[in-house]
Amino acid sequence: xxxxxxxxxxxxxxxxxxxxxxxxxxxxxxxxxxxxxxxxxxxxxxxxxxxxxxxxxxxxxxxxxxxxxxxxxxxxxxxxxxxxxxxxxxxxxxxxxxxxxxxxxxxxxxxxxxxxxxxxxxxxxxxxxxxxxxxxxxxxxxxxxxxxxxxxxxxxxxxxxxxxxxxxxxxxxxxxxxxxxxxxxxxxxxxxxxxxxxxxxxxxxxxxxxxxxxxxxxxxxxxxxxxxxxxxxxxxxxxxxxxxxxxxxxxxxxxxxxxxxxxxxxxxxxxxxxxxxxxxxxxxxxxxxxxxxxxxxxxxxxxxxxxxxxxxxxxxxxxxxxxxxxxxxxxxxxxxxxxxxxxxxxxxxxxxxxxxxxxxxxxxxxxxxxxxxxxxxxxxxxxxxxxxxxxxxxxxxxxxxxxxxxxxxxxxxxxxxxxxxxxxxxxxxxxxxxxxxxxxxxxxxxxxxxxxxxxxxxxxxxxxxxxxxxxxxxxxxxxxxxxxxxxxxxxxxxxxxxxxxxxxxxxxxxxxxxxxxxxxxxxxxxxxxxxxxxxxxxxxxxxxxxxxxxxxxxxxxxxxxxxxxxxxxxxxxxx
Ligand code: FAD
Ligand code: NAP
Numbered sequence: 334x335x336x337x338x339x340x341x342x343x344x345x346x347x348x349x350x351x352x353x354x355x356x357x358x359x360x361x362x363x364x365x366x367x368x369x370x371x372x373x374x375x376x377x378x379x380x381x382x383x384x385x386x387x388x389x390x391x392x393x394x395x396x397x398x399x400x401x402x403x404x405x406x407x408x409x410x411x412x413x414x415x416x417x418x419x420x421x422x423x424x425x426x427x428x429x430x431x432x433x434x435x436x437x438x439x440x441x442x443x444x445x446x447x448x449x450x451x452x453x454x455x456x457x458x459x460x461x462x463x464x465x466x467x468x469x470x471x472x473x474x475x476x477x478x479x480x481x482x483x484x485x486x487x488x489x490x491x492x493x494x495x496x497x498x499x500x501x502x503x504x505x506x507x508x509x510x511x512x513x514x515x516x517x518x519x520x521x522x523x524x525x526x527x528x529x530x531x532x533x534x535x536x537x538x539x540x541x542x543x544x545x546x547x548x549x550x551x552x553x554x555x556x557x558x559x560x561x562x563x564x565x566x567x568x569x570x571x572x573x574x575x576x577x578x579x580x581x582x583x584x585x586x587x588x589x590x591x592x593x594x595x596x597x598x599x600x601x602x603x604x605x606x607x608x609x610x611x612x613x614x615x616x617x618x619x620x621x622x623x624x625x626x627x628x629x630x631x632x633x634x635x636x637x638x639x640x641x642x643x644x645x646x647x648x649x650x651x652x653x654x655x656x657x658x659x660x661x662x663x664x665x666x667x668x669x670x671x672x673x674x675x676x677x678x679x680x681x682x683x684x685x686x687x688x689x690x691x692x693x694x695x696x697x698x699x700x701x702x703x704x705x706x707x708x709x710x711x712x713x714x715x716x717x718x719x720x721x722x723x724x725x726x727x728x729x730x731x732x733x734x735x736x737x738x739x740x741x742x743x744x745x746x747x748x749x750x751x752x753x754x755x756x757x758x759x760x761x762x763x764x765x766x767x768x769x770x771x772x773x774x775x776x777x778x779x780x781x782x783x784x785x786x787x788x789x790x791x792x793x794x795x796x797x798x799x800x801x802x803x804x805x806x807x808x809x810x811x812x813x814x815x816x817x818x819x820x821x822x823x824x825x826x827x828x829x830x831x832x833x834x835x836x837x838x839x840x841x842x843x844x845x846x847x848x849x850x851x852x853x854x855x856x857x858x859x860x861x862x863x864x865x866x867x868x869x870x871x872x873x874x875x876x877x878x879x880x881x882x883x884x885x886x887x888x889x890x891x892x893x894x895x896x897x898x899x900x901x902x903x904x905x906x907x908x
Contacts, residue, residue: 345369348461348471350447353381355761355777356477361435362785372441373463380428381479383421387505390528391421394614394667395772398566399584403574404778410567418555449727450474457797473788476760480769483721485714485834490692497709503716512536518698518707522548524666526713531670539679541705545686547656549637550666554612579888581847583771588618593629605636617661624661624821634660644672653684662825718828719764719842720744730755743840747801747809747865748855756798759784764842765813771848782882783855790878797870805865817841849888859883
């Protein structure tokens with residue numbers, strides 16, 4: 334059980350917002366660096382995503398052996414995952430284990446939301462205010478607020494009048510929600526819905542799924558952890574982690590660099606069948622050009638549609654479930670018995686692509702003039718991704734500039750780590766970094782390690798503030814956009830571009846150039862004396878930055894596959 338600390342702290346070296354995997358690791362490292370820190374967390378426990386997303390079926394879709402911290406081999410050796418893809422309670426238990434093991438909770442203030450963060454230019458310090466009345470003064474303000482942590486609750490007309498419970502997957506109650514004997518609506522068909530629907534269907538009297546856009550999903554073929562597989566990895570976990578880091582996605586899986594278009598139809602069929610049989614996100618690694626060439630993508634999309642039609646009995650329902658957009662353009666989903674669920678007589682799929690949900694009544698959901706009677710509704714409607722949790726905090730930098738104003742037309746950062754006008758404000762997996770396009774835990778660790786070396790260096794040279802220069806930020810934003818254009822991923826209306834929520838600017842937010850290239854760029858910036866940043870107040874400017882933490886992220890670009898040439902040749906399977 335988590336305990337909560339509610340002491341108001343007046344001054345610390347660093348304030349960290351959020352106690353998910355990012356905030357937890359940041360706290361651990363700040364302590365190692367010898368800085369005092371306070372973490373503020375809105376929830377009552379650690380774990381972030383895995384604290385909030387308690388919906389039935391929630392589990393990771395990056396294999397558990399890779400979806401975990403890598404900073405301690407002892408931790409890696411001690412922890413045992415029970416399944417190939419761990420369920421949410423086990424990932425939350427892991428987060429709690431880490432919090433206990435490193436005694437993190439004594440510096441985390443739970444049940445507290447940061448509402449404002451203001452840079453005091455005279456003092457070169459941040460003043461952070463919370464909804465509990467705290468005012469905390471810190472040299473560094475570190476946003477560990479999460480990329481998928483601001484739930485999107487569409488404001489449907491009549492929702493307040495609806496008599497039944499409404500649960501968002503990303504803000505799921507802590508008590509068990511029992512759907513037995515109930516008529517249930519699920520709105521949305523993204524990753525969360527696809528995990529929850531088969532389990533809700535098994536309980537409910539009836540299930541009506543409201544689908545605006547069908548998703549592509551690949552079977553997980555989840556299974557109990559194979560002890561031999563686990564033993565093999567644990568024999569040399571660091572080597573396995575190193576292989577993973579050399580992948581564009583930051584996790585390891587077999588893939589093929591060939592072009593789908595160079596293969597014959599029979600060869601492709603064979604390749605796709607084999608990859609489908611392995612299942613999960615690595616299916617996108619069937620060929621190297623799937624996210625670059627429309628013709629290549631058509632081949633995998635056709636294959637996936639054939640799979641859907643082979644499972645779903647009713648041809649009209651199968652038609653509705655078949656996406657007609659680029660395969661893998663939106664985040665690929667991973668499922669267990671998703672399509673099979675639609676063969677059950679009490680499950681109905683309602684298409685709201687042409688006729689959106691009009692309103693809720695006291696007892697139902699109305700679309701296309703039909704009132705679907707339901708007792709309860711599940712919003713699997715996703716998140717204001719990447720920037721949503723920043724938007725909820727009034728962040729004011731130099732000269733009274735707010736982050737909301739600066740990012741009105743889309744987020745702008747240098748390396749996804751920091752942004753001009755906001756000295757000493759760091760963001761973990763911020764927009765402009767690989768973040769959600771890579772295995773998130775290494776993405777988090779790499780960012781934290783970089784920041785810790787940076788803060789250590791600032792202490793060494795006596796610098797008061799660090800801030801990127803506008804030129805470097807502009808160049809990075811340009812680069813992020815250019816690289817995105819190369820990928821078919823930039824072409825569809827996904828949450829990667831903010832298009833899932835009306836009114837958000839359309840900008841491809843994560844960095845799609847691949848994890849190792851990004852990591853090497855960060856390392857280069859560090860070793861080039863924090864190139865692109867201005868350090869103010871530094872007494873000893875000639876001291877080279879320390880690389881105690883960042884060193885472990887050095888990826889030889891010739892390792893295994895990934896190189897800038899591969900990107901130029903459009904042969905980089907990405908997930
Ligand atoms: P979060 O875990 O989102 O934590 C952020 C924390 O900040 C939250 O606890 C929140 O309460 C807190 N917070 C935010 N704003 C404030 C504020 N103003 N004041 C106080 N506290 C605040 N990634 C993968 O790589 N593989 C997966 O398999 C995978 N599966 C996922 C499944 C689901 C259902 C979801 C939603 C995401 C998944 N992700 C996955 C992405 C996942 O978000 C990351 O892997 C990772 O958990 C993010 O950690 P984080 O600490 O950066 O952010
Ligand atoms: P999502 O992928 O954004 O899906 C939200 C769904 O709600 C979409 O189908 C969307 O339709 C629909 N929707 C939104 N507003 C709607 C409206 N007004 N009317 C009707 N439908 C509406 O969100 P998510 O499923 O929560 O997943 C978000 C991300 O979290 C994933 O992409 C993934 O990165 C991560 N995740 C991972 C896992 C995992 O397997 N490990 C599980 C869950 C989540 P449109 O597509 O038309 O917008």
